[in-house]
Amino acid sequence: MAGNWKMYKTPAETVAFFEQFLPLVAGADHRRIVICPPFVNLAAAVQASAQSAVEIGGQDLYWEREGAYTGEVSGEMLAAVGCRWVIVGHSERRQYFGETDASVLKKTAAALRAGLTPIVCVGERLEEREAGRTEQVLARQFAGGVAGLSAEEFARIVIAYEPVWAIGTGKTATPQIAAEAHAFLRAQARARYGETAAAGLRILYGGSVKPSNIQGLMAEEEIDGVLVGGASLEPASFAAIVGWENGDSILNPQFRPA
Numbered sequence: 511m512a513g514n515w516k517m518y519k520t521p522a523e524t525v526a527f528f529e530q531f532l533p534l535v536a537g538a539d540h541r542r543i544v545i546c547p548p549f550v551n552l553a554a555a556v557q558a559s560a561q562s563a564v565e566i567g568g569q570d571l572y573w574e575r576e577g578a579y580t581g582e583v584s585g586e587m588l589a590a591v592g593c594r595w596v597i598v599g600h601s602e603r604r605q606y607f608g609e610t611d612a613s614v615l616k617k618t619a620a621a622l623r624a625g626l627t628p629i630v631c632v633g634e635r636l637e638e639r640e641a642g643r644t645e646q647v648l649a650r651q652f653a654g655g656v657a658g659l660s661a662e663e664f665a666r667i668v669i670a671y672e673p674v675w676a677i678g679t680g681k682t683a684t685p686q687i688a689a690e691a692h693a694f695l696r697a698q699a700r701a702r703y704g705e706t707a708a709a710g711l712r713i714l715y716g717g718s719v720k721p722s723n724i725q726g727l728m729a730e731e732e733i734d735g736v737l738v739g740g741a742s743l744e745p746a747s748f749a750a751i752v753g754w755e756n757g758d759s760i761l762n763p764q765f766r767p768a
């Protein structure tokens with residue numbers, strides 16, 4: 511269960527989040543919980559979560575180890591600050607910052623080189639879905655991006671299916687729509703890397719995930735987890751998503767603050 515904070519929160523707000531969030535998920539040790547804050551909050555997040563099972567990730571990286579690349583941060587730097595994960599190729603990076611399938615592949619390989627688990631994002635835009643081109647777009651993003659990895663590398667990545675029309679819009683893909691896209695991506699993985707790799711691939715769904723829709727999404731066998739934007743910013747809502755099997759409530763004793 512991963513949270514993408516996008517460009518929200520200061521270091522002080524990050525510390526305050528963890529103070530409230532950690533007690534709420536103290537009983538959730540059957541879950542893998544990842545939070546990806548802005549770069550400037552990573553050190554604070556790593557420190558605040560050090561005594562917990564929560565893991566921290568970056569939201570982007572550059573593929574060189576170091577160098578004259580003003581404004582960029584490498585995977586090795588993320589790992590050095592205590593990150594275990596990094597988001598790669600989020601649709602907002604593709605839309606506003608010129609990311610391409612080719613740059614996604616380079617960044618994914620760089621993340622693996624640094625020992626990070628990349629969460630590689632794919633997903634179609636509204637006009638592409640309406641034109642019946644969803645599978646074509648996903649196939650292109652898969653082929654141009656992660657299909658360039660070796661089998662050993664591919665075994666270490668996580669894919670996030672994030673339909674662009676569902677991000678920040680309140681329009682969640684129905685569990686069925688998401689599951690169909692996940693199955694399509696898994697079939698791409700099977701064709702390129704074989705049955706074992708496809709079965710072991712973890713695919714997260716992202717796009718307007720909320721406490722109120724998490725159960726329906728997680729009921730789908732194809733959906734291995736979620737990448738949450740807006741609803742990961744509030745401790746109570748993200749805790750309710752993490753503890754989804756207890757219903758739309760953190761009042762379950764397992765998730766009640768100590």
Ligand code: 13P
Binds near residue numbers: 738740
């Ligand atoms: P929202 O959950 O705010 O729709 O964002 C989804 C997302 O982009 C996660 O990476």
